[in-house]
Amino acid sequence: MYQTYSRDHQLDELFQSICEELQISKSQYDQAETSYNAVAKWLSEDEKRFPEVDIDIYPQGSLKTGTTVHPIFNQEFDLDFVCEINLNWEMYEDPIEILDLIEERLLEHEVYAPMVERKNRCIRLNYKRNFHMDILPACPVKNASQGCVKVPDRKLVDWKDSNPKGYASWFEETAKDYDVSFNNQILLEKSAEIEKMPGVEPIQIKPPLKRAVQLMKRYRDIYFEKSPKKAPISIVLTTLAGEFYGNQSSVNDAIEGILDGILNAAQKGKITVYNPQNKLEILSERWDEKPELYDSFLLFIRDFRVKWTEINDAKEKGFIEVAILLKEMFGEEPISKGLNKQAKVNEAFRKSGKLGITAAGLVGFAPTAAAEEFTSVKRNTFYGE
Amino acid sequence: MSEQSYSLVNRFPQFQATLSEHKVTWVGILQPQPLSAIYKIRIEYELQGPPSVWIEDPPLKSYKDKPIPHMYSQETLCLFYPKAKEWKRSMWIYKTTIPWISLWLNYYEIWVVTGEWLGGGIDHGNPVIEESSEYYKN
Numbered sequence: 001m002y003q004t005y006s007r008d009h010q011l012d013e014l015f016q017s018i019c020e021e022l023q024i025s026k027s028q029y030d031q032a033e034t035s036y037n038a039v040a041k042w043l044s045e046d047e048k049r050f051p052e053v054d055i056d057i058y059p060q061g062s063l064k065t066g067t068t069v070h071p072i073f074n075q076e077f078d079l080d081f082v083c084e085i086n087l088n089w090e091m092y093e094d095p096i097e098i099l100d101l102i103e104e105r106l107l108e109h110e111v112y113a114p115m116v117e118r119k120n121r122c123i124r125l126n127y128k129r130n131f132h133m134d135i136l137p138a139c140p141v142k143n144a145s146q147g148c149v150k151v152p153d154r155k156l157v158d159w160k161d162s163n164p165k166g167y168a169s170w171f172e173e174t175a176k177d178y179d180v181s182f183n184n185q186i187l188l189e190k191s192a193e194i195e196k197m198p199g200v201e202p203i204q205i206k207p208p209l210k211r212a213v214q215l216m217k218r219y220r221d222i223y224f225e226k227s228p229k230k231a232p233i234s235i236v237l238t239t240l241a242g243e244f245y246g247n248q249s250s251v252n253d254a255i256e257g258i259l260d261g262i263l264n265a266a267q268k269g270k271i272t273v274y275n276p277q278n279k280l281e282i283l284s285e286r287w288d289e290k291p292e293l294y295d296s297f298l299l300f301i302r303d304f305r306v307k308w309t310e311i312n313d314a315k316e317k318g319f320i321e322v323a324i325l326l327k328e329m330f331g332e333e334p335i336s337k338g339l340n341k342q343a344k345v346n347e348a349f350r351k352s353g354k355l356g357i358t359a360a361g362l363v364g365f366a367p368t369a370a371a372e373e374f375t376s377v378k379r380n381t382f383y384g385e
Numbered sequence: 386m387s388e389q390s391y392s393l394v395n396r397f398p399q400f401q402a403t404l405s406e407h408k409v410t411w412v413g414i415l416q417p418q419p420l421s422a423i424y425k426i427r428i429e430y431e432l433q434g435p436p437s438v439w440i441e442d443p444p445l446k447s448y449k450d451k452p453i454p455h456m457y458s459q460e461t462l463c464l465f466y467p468k469a470k471e472w473k474r475s476m477w478i479y480k481t482t483i484p485w486i487s488l489w490l491n492y493y494e495i496w497v498v499t500g501e502w503l504g505g506g507i508d509h510g511n512p513v514i515e516e517s518s519e520y521y522k523n
Binding site: 006007011324335340346350360376 | 469
């Protein structure tokens with residue numbers, strides 16, 4: 001294991017651990033799931049407004065694709081849901097009518113009533129401290145391909161095409177398909193080894209594309225911290241990432257490939273981002289309305305690419321240099337928390353006598369195969385000022 | 386002393402020994418993590434007492450100009466707690482000191498990035514707060 005656990009593996013492990021600190025926790029996820037199932041039940045039991053109508057609430061966006069990133073200043077996640085109501089959308093000329101029906105129904109519930117917040121095209125439910133749920137109404141499109149729905153448009157004057165389910169499966173399939181040149185099996189094996197230790201948690205190794213999207217969104221948040229209105233929206237970044245992803249098996253290479261792909265495409269002409277599963281839906285419509293947003297997007301991608309070269313150059317210098325750059329790009333908190341967890345893992349192995357060093361001095365836990373080459377760390381207590 | 390030296394160089398051949406009448410000096414390199422810099426280490430071992438360890442290169446860094454934890458006078462590494470008898474002259478240096486140096490470097494690197502010493506330890510003035518990393522926060 002340690003002969004092949006390289007710099008690039010350690011760097012990818014750092015990326016995976018940063019993302020783990022950024023994403024929704026398991027308990028928050030479970031809580032959100034319970035919540036949206038309860039909301040779906042409440043809505044579908046409405047005999048007055050939705051008699052005999054099938055109502056299905058399902059996550060869309062980052063929650064569905066496994067690419068959540070909490071906002072910079074708090075831990076409150078913005079979770080998007082589709083409330084698919086099996087009504088004929090053509091009967092409702094104004095989508096606002098359906099939003100009103102949902103809002104009315106939620107206001108009848110004593111728990112939901114104080115949580116309801118009307119947004120432009122969705123209903124928001126504010127769950128204290130952890131997350132808020134944005135529920136976007138949708139109606140199925142008859143005789144269209146799988147998953148196509150109509151949703152209120154941004155200005156709420158008409159219905160527009162969408163396909164959240166199709167989008168999610170497109171992303172999932174794209175992310176799953178990566179080659180094995182960079183053996184991230186090593187990271188999975190290490191995780192499995194940690195899993196056996198009580199009291200510590202391994203880093204969850206996700207497909208590189210998902211981690212790449214999380215890091216792109218996080219750097220977007222940091223880069224546009226002072227001008228968040230200029231920032232490209234998450235679905236645009238996620239779609240571009242999926243389209244320019246070249247099946248790389250490391251997060252590092254995936255990001256490099258995606259950024260290069262975007263920059264090359266931009267040289268050939270202005271980029272327009274479509275929903276890959278419904279070409280009628282233009283995801284980058286804001287760039288047509290406000291061309292300056294496209295310019296700031298390109299500046300952001302160019303800056304990102306420069307920073308990426310810096311990180312890869314820093315690999316030659318040392319861990320400290322790499323980690324300090326990562327801190328600047330992605331924020332102090334996820335790096336510190338991630339390193340803290342890794343240190344706890346080391347300490348757990350050290351206490352159980354399984355921590356050792358290789359002939360070169362690399363610290364790690366004893367892999368049985370390389371036992372002879374491994375010198376275990378004897379009990380010690382760092383002492384000093 | 387020559388047994389110490391033979392065993393150390395045998396296990397970690399990147400170290401070179403210089404023997405004099407009163408002490409042995411080993412100089413060699415260690416790399417605690419794949420991404421780490423390669424650290425040049427000097428270990429001196431005299432007729433009495435524990436080995437002393439210096440990091441010769443690259444120069445050690447600080448977190449926000451704070452003194453590096455677990456060092457004597459910011460010069461040599463404090464690798465064990467003397468009162469706990471974690472180190473005795475009957476022990477092999479290659480089995481004790483060398484792995485402790487790697488581990489120290491590992492936690493030092495994280496400390497430079499986060500300001501937290503995550504490897505546990507005891508503070509000189511406050512030996513009661515054993516294993517408290519909280520103490521070194523910021």
